[in-house]
Amino acid sequence: MLTLTLNEFSLDKFLADYWQQKPVLIRQGFPGFSDLISPDELAGLACESQIDSRLIYKQSGKWQAENGPFESYEHLGERDWTLVVQAVDHWSPEVASLVRAFSFIPKWRLDDVMISFAAPGGGVGPHIDLYDVFICQGSGSRRWRVGDRGNHRQFAAHAALLHTDPFEPIIDAVLTAGDILYIPPGFPHDGVSLESSMSFSVGFRSKSASDMLSGLADYLIDNELGGTLISDPQRRMHQHQGHINASDFALIKQQMQTILNDDEIMMNFVGCHLSKTKCELDLQALDFPINETELRKSLQQTDLIRTGGLRCFYLDDSISQGICYVNGERYEFGADCSATVLALCDEDNLSLAALEQGLQHAAFVKALTQWVNDGYWYF
């Protein structure tokens, strides 16, 4: 297992001084790091239609971007191109294992692991992200320059490529295998490959109020909640047709507010919404579904492994009832299952011991069997 090595500082110091505040280069954060997937395997994934990928290159000095899936890479030549593949943690267990090294940040903040292969001279160009990222250097080397936060102009260098103007670097360093560059949102950055190289970006998502309110509205509609109409049996004689008076405005706001004040709705919404994945999961449903007896038998021999990228959460106020959220769905297994539900959400591998409590309850066994048959967990 990969463990983050912080030579000069502790994780507490990283959180206090850098996280969401300023970029930092962690030299040899993963000593002895070697690529978790080969360039060839990465190129293979980018040929699959369910996987998001992009090729970025320069043609006669102009930036070009193409979306995958790709059929061949032969036309690209020796230099100045990059292949970027999203959510590779969904498709490769080895890549998924990289995520755990960053578990000092909760999983609901995680986005995915994006991997790039760059030929010498290749890079995606100077740009600004809205997300925190740990760029973990694999084979080869890249020169990374990071500028300070500020009023940087952004422009489309190509219809699908948002770039920023050249910037004064506050970090300018060559990364080699095992080095990690942390960059918070808003800091312009630009990496150029010195030789063919691989880079593993562990990215974090954040959410805007607008995202969350859209999600809440969809959640209410999908679950037929919040449907009660405003009622106003206390209405007084109204004088002016065009007037939305203060008491009506308050009534309208109050009705919306009841939803945000309803912790049951909000917990269920947050759990369901944050446990949805942005990119497709690699769900390999079993060709020959197993039954509960077979599940128990297999668990005696080996652990269950969670498929890469699957998101499972619980919240403080409902975990005691065994409530959890798996891939956008709410499950309630009861108080007697809460220890198992904790393990289900916190661990990547599930042993018979961890599942013991839940395996005594029919509803949990049924759900777990279904998850295994659907490919959420596999042996």
Add this chain to the structure above:
Amino acid sequence: MLTLTLNEFSLDKFLADYWQQKPVLIRQGFPGFSDLISPDELAGLACESQIDSRLIYKQSGKWQAENGPFESYEHLGERDWTLVVQAVDHWSPEVASLVRAFSFIPKWRLDDVMISFAAPGGGVGPHIDLYDVFICQGSGSRRWRVGDRGNHRQFAAHAALLHTDPFEPIIDAVLTAGDILYIPPGFPHDGVSLESSMSFSVGFRSKSASDMLSGLADYLIDNELGGTLISDPQRRMHQHQGHINASDFALIKQQMQTILNDDEIMMNFVGCHLSKTKCELDLQALDFPINETELRKSLQQTDLIRTGGLRCFYLDDSISQGICYVNGERYEFGADCSATVLALCDEDNLSLAALEQGLQHAAFVKALTQWVNDGYWYF
């Protein structure tokens, strides 16, 4: 102008005892009432594709419903069918004038005026609405039965027709021209035409929290508001991957809450959202647009008339800056225009005197000219 006549009780009493509480028959609420549109004209409107209409009839004892536009009515025979047309106030100034009689309820609560023509025996069947309605009887007569609120079963008598089981009437009356039946949401009702008859339903809309939160989410996206991402630079070391802990849950809720706490956003959203119409407006843009001089000249001769169904609102905290909402759009004309903006939103007809203040301000004159050219108001 139509004026509501409440023989036995006052408007205050109606609001205190009936509005949203219980149905009531107002005998001769409009003494001497005559149809605001003829059955033939109504049938003509139902041939237009922009207008929502339905035919409801029984065929061999089974309920049938068809959506317009219709090409002919010849196949319908003499009995047992109803033609229902939505939002006729948008298409007929005479029908639009009926709305003002109900201006003791604010316009943001109004939905539209739905009109039905029914052949003898015709009706839409026993059903329950989510809306308050004043059913104003025109020519002919109908027997109306209204049941009490309760746990009434609802079922699809036809794919497009939600009916309810037979009910015990608490009102059972024959309405003739000028009678008005008020029915709050939730009371089952059933009207059957005794002879060919016209009925004018002034309907009120209410909104659910789910409607309003969907509208808010769309408003934020359309106006690029609420885009700031959650930031968590205070984060402490996290232990359990699947845990959405209490402080993160509070952070997520708090971010959504900032939007509901922002009265500027909420006023603008409420104003824009409630001033949108459900059904299409009859906007007749001028073939030969007028300029500002011509507008002033015409106003010296005649009043401007608001097109039927157009919704214009203001709120207490922003009317002093001349802010109003017209058909889903926000306008800000400044403090010096607030008297004109009040008239604009409150009155159906705009005289030169009412507009005087605004006509001294270029921005208002420009907007008004545009509205007239677009057909929002006409001479």
